[in-house]
Amino acid sequence: MSDRRVDRLTSLLRRRGVVLPSFELYGGVSGLVDYGPVGARIRRKVMDSWIDHWTSHGDIVEVDSPAITPESVLVASGHVGEFNDLMVECGGCTGAFRVDHLIEDSHENKNSLSPEELVAILSTGIECPTCKESKWSDVRTMDLMFSTQIGAMKGGRKAYMRPETAQGMFMLYPALFRHFKQKLPFGAIQTGKGYRNEISPRQGMIRLREFNMAELEYFIDPEDPPCPSLNTWSDSIALVPDPDGEHSGECLITISEALSAGIVRHPTVAWFLARTMDFLINVGIDSTRIRFRQHASTEMAHYADDCWDCELHGEHGWVECVGIANRTCHDLLSHERHSGSKQLKAWRQFEEPRSEIRDVLVPNGASLGPAFKGRAGKVIEALQNLTEIPEKMPFELTLTDGSSVQITDEMATRRSEEVTLHGEWFTPHVIEPAFGIDRIIWHILDHSYTETEKEGEKYSIMRLSSNVSPYDVAVLPLFDKDGMGEIASDILSRVNSMPGLRGEMDSSKSIGRRYARVDEIGVPWAITVDHETLKDGSVTVRRRDDQKQIRVMVDDVLLNLGTGTVSTLF
């Protein structure tokens, strides 16, 4: 067995039921992992923390849309035809590889290379990592989406498993706009699975074919972007600005200074950098191993205008775990063009009404009233807000509630006149923080994993934050006899009945081996029930991080467990 720390950690995660290769009974499938009995609870706590973090703001809500996505949506988003990688097969071992992976040691910034440049570098004698030959097939494009079909036969439609959760939120923009009473800014979050049919997945949890995503779309008026105060964040953070820009070179600086200096270009993006930092530290990421790297102009998606990757440092070097992008109006505008929907806009009220000469349709109340009754007011409003006057009557008029009515000749009169404009419709901009939850969990585990020694033997402790520990406490009867097991069961029930708390009980093997196991899976506290407990109700409480033990009454430790204050007993 290899003696690298990354292998020892991976082996621990597997042995202890944290993260395991999927479908191992059938030989496994690379790029798919299971969260086992220990890991699934860590995953849930990380997801829940993320959801709480954003929904506590008051203007951000959760939504949930399907992973199966019809092709038309992903044509509009640009994924169909563009979401792919260049691959080659090796003439020696027939293995398939991504071209950018093969050349990554030979070029610093592979994301900025064109397909032609990639191929050129490949032909300079790059070796196959498996068989060391240099006989490459022609380069071809591989679609990175998992494709499927909805329905059957004549009614069948081509579809894909979503490559990101974002599109589902753009689809729900009209519902969100209604929910927030037509007032920007507001945001939506979605968590769930994303899919990417990688050619050659590797690096364990870093590059998965099915992964846990958590994305936020924050819709703003670009002329009036939210500028929350950044004074709360007085700690410096590591920034790596655009290498082609005027601020190139890593710096350690507060968010507020970075915004004033023009390194971070958008005030709302700056605020999301700060809040992302908060979240990561809250779930146990080491703050000294976080940095934000700004995309070079050559690397940035064509529509985006300020993009930052939040990178975490661990066994795989610096890895992108969060992307924060100002996507401008790109997504909503593209869906408006492809779907023809009129519902992807927001209303901007002018501070002062403006005058303009233009064609208008003057509503004819005498005809509209009887025709639409209670809705006539809405129809008149929509007529007055029309930005483009249709050439011909009758035409279809869309109301603010999304429904539409037919307007005939007698209902409105065309006239050219000076109009007073109270506001205008526009396409909101979107700031998108997108989190790769599996990568974050990997780094939580990596940063928590501590190798030490105990009585001359190797000893591992997973120093997980109690915010994400798989159990809040382990309950250990010293022996499973004389009623100690029953008392331990009773303590476990009391723990499990407290909101949000979960304990586990273990009566196997020696107490030393049981302590070692709970240290390895990151349980912060252990309660041991022994002969004295039978007499006086006291228990031993053991702290994972320094293995210190104290003697406390069981009622006291449970009370402190409920309030998160066990450490005050020490």
Add this chain to the structure above:
Amino acid sequence: MSDRRVDRLTSLLRRRGVVLPSFELYGGVSGLVDYGPVGARIRRKVMDSWIDHWTSHGDIVEVDSPAITPESVLVASGHVGEFNDLMVECGGCTGAFRVDHLIEDSHENKNSLSPEELVAILSTGIECPTCKESKWSDVRTMDLMFSTQIGAMKGGRKAYMRPETAQGMFMLYPALFRHFKQKLPFGAIQTGKGYRNEISPRQGMIRLREFNMAELEYFIDPEDPPCPSLNTWSDSIALVPDPDGEHSGECLITISEALSAGIVRHPTVAWFLARTMDFLINVGIDSTRIRFRQHASTEMAHYADDCWDCELHGEHGWVECVGIANRTCHDLLSHERHSGSKQLKAWRQFEEPRSEIRDVLVPNGASLGPAFKGRAGKVIEALQNLTEIPEKMPFELTLTDGSSVQITDEMATRRSEEVTLHGEWFTPHVIEPAFGIDRIIWHILDHSYTETEKEGEKYSIMRLSSNVSPYDVAVLPLFDKDGMGEIASDILSRVNSMPGLRGEMDSSKSIGRRYARVDEIGVPWAITVDHETLKDGSVTVRRRDDQKQIRVMVDDVLLNLGTGTVSTLF
């Protein structure tokens, strides 16, 4: 517009952002729904309640496995080749239909019919529901799974989107067995998406192509099944026993009586019926609209030996929402046969050791010790527990931790002798409660939706349990001026900072219209900030269910909100 209650409810759910058709901008896809800003939180609370409900037991843990599943797993589970429906196309309108749907008015228990019987009934002149013709194509079989491919080209593998979450848990049985220190009973839960490529989805949330599942696999020793006391459940519940059995006919009876009478055949199944009832009532299902229907022997899967559907009554009649099945050893045994794994068993300790004459391998400590060092004990244990002695040396020996070692000639001696057996390996049985979360949410909404009148106009109230309400409280500034908006914002922040609580603020339109909206989405409490609040810090608190209003100090209502005791103020 149709004037049926089900249509009014569906329209409310859509208008208020609870549940909406997916991808409507692109014409929609039948069988896919979105949970909007209001519904997604209801969904999350139902899911969280479900997870809490089961994990509080102490011997049930959560796991999480991928939705993409390689073909081999679903061949073993029986889904490939068996998970399909019979369909026909109409010669008139070319619509595709499920044969069992077409004939369901013509036959009472369609689940018990063979394909030949279905076709025979179809040819008796059943009309197309769309065009009323009776010209049917040949009947064919449609695969109900969404298929896809993992990887590309030579390395590509056929795969499906999982039709249930259960298989992922069977895959993790070895990790669960280790986690629970090789001691039955224990259980695993998994929540997530399931997929079913329906031919003709209908009935809104009842028959979806992508749905929210929540399943539990409880592994037991069939010779020593858990028999928890049923005395806690003294209420009678509605049972519809097997129509072919001796107890046919609906009855109202306690679970404990049903078990004694032999209606429920398995003690662990009985306990799961009771706990399922608890869960449903806790999330707001009307207890008088729950019944448990036992499968007829003809309808039951061939491997199962006591199956119950929990049916809920609503706008679509009685609908199966939970299935509780004793699946015996079927699944683990089938995976053992298909995968060749030796890790799908459990150990049963005999009360008294038993003697038996048989071939044994006597471990040779002098050779095993140096070869395996610290692991030698485990190797000896595994040698002694071998049930089948291999014909030839050397051979591969699997240890209890799942690893394997090679045993050579000198490490053990073959002998025929009287052995003392301390126990035996066996395949655990599985009790599986499987919950259709979307169907349950539909019935929560259906049972909560109340149509009433107010001042001569129709008025709707969604009487959701506070356990699943989308917001815990609405904060409403009477006007958005004189600082009322700021005070409301501050109250909202205080609400959102309390664990698990979420409020929303609404300052649009008249207070009456805002109350009507929060009643429609089921918010149990509203706090109104008005001119008096500015003077003395008191607010109006309004109760959704009887619309009663009281005047309270804001600190008092927040305190009571945190402890779930606002009703004591009234």
